Amino acid sequence: MTAATTTDSPSTPASTAPPGVAAALREATSEEHRHAESRGYITALMQGTLSLREFARYLGQLLPVYEALESRRPAREDPALLHDTAVHRVAALRSGLAALGVDPASIVPLDATARYVARLESLGEDDGLLHVAHHYTRYLGDLSGGQAIATMMTRHYGATAEQLAFFRFDGIPNAVHFKRVYRAQLDKLALAPGALDAMVAEARLAFALNAAVFDALDGTRSAA
Structure with missing residues (x-):
């Protein structure tokens, strides 16, 4: 991303306004994001060199993550965006896994x-606010790059709509509008000094944890 420049006279001061929370999170985690999405496992899955069974393994490892993410008891001071159940994925994951012939109760989390x-x-x-970092990392990813994954799963492996339930957000008719509103909510957060740095660090950790799951899936393919 290049910085904007002005064509005003030299006496016009350049804007020094800091980026909003959403932009700060996106920019500060861009390297970790690229690292996660370029792991060998997800790359192979997207290129069509794996199988529908591997796709099911991928979804299976997501289930306990979303169960943990969505089981947190709401707190009074939570940002409002944490209370929007339209993004919740546990039921959709279980439905998709069942359509893939996997009993969700049989899933064993990798280390x-x-x-x-x-x-x-x-x-x-x-x-x-740390929970928001994980919320942002997972759900906005599902509404963005996740849709590309769904397309590739159909193209390469013939995945059905039922098997792709995880990527379908029935409660969000317009994903573009939802993401715009979501980012606006992030930008309205009242943050104490140091809070944004803590959120960025947690979002970076979230991407690293996600990348580690991809690597673990890759390392256990032959044993699956």
Whole structure:
């Protein structure tokens, strides 16, 4: 991303306004985001060199992550965006796994998945902003790059609409509008000094935890 320039006279001061929370999160985590989405496992899955069974394994490892993400008890001081159940994915994941012939109760989290879940479960009532970092990382990703994954799963492996339930947001008729509103809500957060830095660090951790799950899936393919 290049910085904007002005064509006003030299006496016109350049804007020094800091980026909003949404832009700050996106820009500060761009390297971690690229690292996660370029892992060998997800790249192979998207290129069509794996299988529908591997797609099911991928969804299976997401289930405990979303169960942890969505089981957090709401706290009074939580940002409002944490209370929007339209993004919740657990029911859709279970439905998609069932359509793929997988019993959700049979899923065993990989060690990397267990570490991801442990981090989510470690966040307490006073950690709402850190929870937002994970919320942002997962759900906005599902509404963006996740839709590309769904397209590739159909193209390469013949995945059905039922098997792709995870990527379908029935409660969000307009994803573009939803993401715009979501980012606006992020920008309205009243942050104490240092809070944004903590959110950025947590979002970076979220991407790292996600990348570790991809690597674990890649490392256990032959044993699956």
